[in-house]
Amino acid sequence: MSQARALDHSRWTASLSAQTDFSGWRDAARRLATNEIAPDDIVWSAGESEDLFAADTPLPDVAPGVTLNVPREFIDRAEAVICHSDPTRFALLYRILFRLRTEPNLLKIASDPDVMKLYEMEKSVRRDIHKMRAFVRFVEVGEGKDKRYAAWFEPDHFIVERNAPFFVRRFTGMAWAILTPKGTAEWDGENLTIGPPASKADAPAADATEDLWRTYFTNIFNPARLKVKAMQAEMPKKYWKNLPEAALIPDLIKGADRAARDMIERMPTMPAPHHAKVQEKYWSAKETPTDAEAPAHSLDEARRQAEGCRRCPLWRDATQTVFGEGPQDARIVFVGEQPGDQEDIAGKPFVGPAGKVFDGVLDEAGVDRRITYVTNAVKHFKFEPRGKRRIHSKPNAGEVQACRWWVEQELGFIKPDLAVALGATAALSLLGKAIPVTKMRGEVVTRDDGLRVFITIHPSFILRIRERADAEAERERFVADMVAVRKLMVG
Numbered sequence: 001m002s003q004a005r006a007l008d009h010s011r012w013t014a015s016l017s018a019q020t021d022f023s024g025w026r027d028a029a030r031r032l033a034t035n036e037i038a039p040d041d042i043v044w045s046a047g048e049s050e051d052l053f054a055a056d057t058p059l060p061d062v063a064p065g066v067t068l069n070v071p072r073e074f075i076d077r078a079e080a081v082i083c084h085s086d087p088t089r090f091a092l093l094y095r096i097l098f099r100l101r102t103e104p105n106l107l108k109i110a111s112d113p114d115v116m117k118l119y120e121m122e123k124s125v126r127r128d129i130h131k132m133r134a135f136v137r138f139v140e141v142g143e144g145k146d147k148r149y150a151a152w153f154e155p156d157h158f159i160v161e162r163n164a165p166f167f168v169r170r171f172t173g174m175a176w177a178i179l180t181p182k183g184t185a186e187w188d189g190e191n192l193t194i195g196p197p198a199s200k201a202d203a204p205a206a207d208a209t210e211d212l213w214r215t216y217f218t219n220i221f222n223p224a225r226l227k228v229k230a231m232q233a234e235m236p237k238k239y240w241k242n243l244p245e246a247a248l249i250p251d252l253i254k255g256a257d258r259a260a261r262d263m264i265e266r267m268p269t270m271p272a273p274h275h276a277k278v279q280e281k282y283w284s285a286k287e288t289p290t291d292a293e294a295p296a297h298s299l300d301e302a303r304r305q306a307e308g309c310r311r312c313p314l315w316r317d318a319t320q321t322v323f324g325e326g327p328q329d330a331r332i333v334f335v336g337e338q339p340g341d342q343e344d345i346a347g348k349p350f351v352g353p354a355g356k357v358f359d360g361v362l363d364e365a366g367v368d369r370r371i372t373y374v375t376n377a378v379k380h381f382k383f384e385p386r387g388k389r390r391i392h393s394k395p396n397a398g399e400v401q402a403c404r405w406w407v408e409q410e411l412g413f414i415k416p417d418l419a420v421a422l423g424a425t426a427a428l429s430l431l432g433k434a435i436p437v438t439k440m441r442g443e444v445v446t447r448d449d450g451l452r453v454f455i456t457i458h459p460s461f462i463l464r465i466r467e468r469a470d471a472e473a474e475r476e477r478f479v480a481d482m483v484a485v486r487k488l489m490v491g
């Protein structure tokens with residue numbers, strides 16, 4: 001008789017100390033699974049929602065001599081899924097863990113209902129985390145030494161604790177609190193405290209900081225890339241009520257045509273007001289230090305793995321990984337150097353000043369950016385802090401080499417007809433050796449694997465030219481390059 005059969009309990013109760021008590025879940029799951037206690041025989045509860053009828057009977061000890069081999073991938077996903085608000089998540093995770101004992105390849109069966117549910121929940125949590133990063137807006141409270149910042153946010157899931165280290169890194173030097181109905185995070189400049197749920201009445205009302213956000217949003221708004229539907233998907237209406245800048249959206253959309261005409265001249269010189277809040281150093285470790293040792297099975301998986309990339313030290317100071325963006329069936333892949341300050345904050349490539357030049361030039365050349373894939377040779381922002389600003393610093397050959405792991409996977413999944421190297425760093429990444437870009441500009445180099453690589457300049461080169469006429473001439477040459485690219489795409 002196995003140890004499990006010897007345990008005479010028709011129903012076990014596993015009580016977790018909090019909604020996101022992952023170590024509690026893991027401990028309970030190990031005790032239960034090693035004793036072969038079936039998923040249907042367990043009631044899971046968390047925090048205050050304890051089952052009153054639950055016996056105080058302690059869970060069995062881990063069965064001696066029984067080992068559980070749990071794939072790292074499952075742990076990573078489970079750590080995210082535990083933040084979901086669906087109360088059935090604990091049971092789902094246990095069911096999968098229980099099945100993994102005899103079905104080690106279970107996670108690869110994407111059509112399995114449990115696996116589907118796991119992926120769906122994980123995606124929803126990650127999306128919620130992303131939304132919180134994008135839409136938390138602080139207002140100023142107190143004065144002088146007591147000056148603090150507070151924000152009210154309404155997440156779908158229990159993500160406050162998981163997301164708090166991001167805000168610590170981003171706003172290290174301010175004292176702040178993020179209040180949500182699913183818990184609070186408070187940072188006093190040295191210590192992070194995770195607290196109980198708050199109500200909106202606890203959050204302070206608007207202040208001058210909201211004007212900063214409005215100005216920032218007006219500055220980063222890019223009418224040349226206006227896609228109302230996509231924008232609304234990114235910034236769902238439910239978040240609008242807590243966003244000071246949302247009031248601007250209708251006017252910005254209306255003025256898009258006019259704004260597009262003079263945007264390129266206007267954008268590059270405008271400092272983003274949020275820089276006042278961005279810290280000089282981001283020290284703390286990321287919350288998901290999972291680097292992949294084997295290539296991914298899909299572009300989405302590569303993107304997810306790259307979030308935890310530790311292949312070079314640049315992840316430490318950057319806000320986040322900026323992976324490529326665009327359709328997987330794109331026929332053309334543009335490769336830039338590395339994300340800049342605005343890309344680092346937005347998590348998207350080429351959205352800052354160089355991106356504006358790039359968009360304008362593509363537009364003039366008749367290349368629709370939306371059907372292309374845009375990425376960078378290096379996925380983390382490398383910078384030197386100067387005062388409160390972060391000044392771009394060129395990635396070195398080792399950093400480019402480390403990041404080829406991701407670039408080559410992107411190319412492998414997309415299989416484009418043509419890759420465009422925007423500048424020397426991109427050319428180094430794509431060709432594996434340094435080449436003289438100004439000399440070879442406009443040439444197509446075919447790699448050993450058959451991929452054709454078009455060589456051209458980086459759009460920021462145009463931004464650095466002081467003489468207006470020279471900059472204009474250089475821009476025209478860049479437009480001509482993009483026309484050539486368009487023709488290569490069709491041909």
Ligand code: URA
Pocket residue numbers: 336337338339340343348349350351352354355376458460
């Ligand atoms: N420069 C780049 O090379 N890439 C970006 O994403 C932004 C600026």
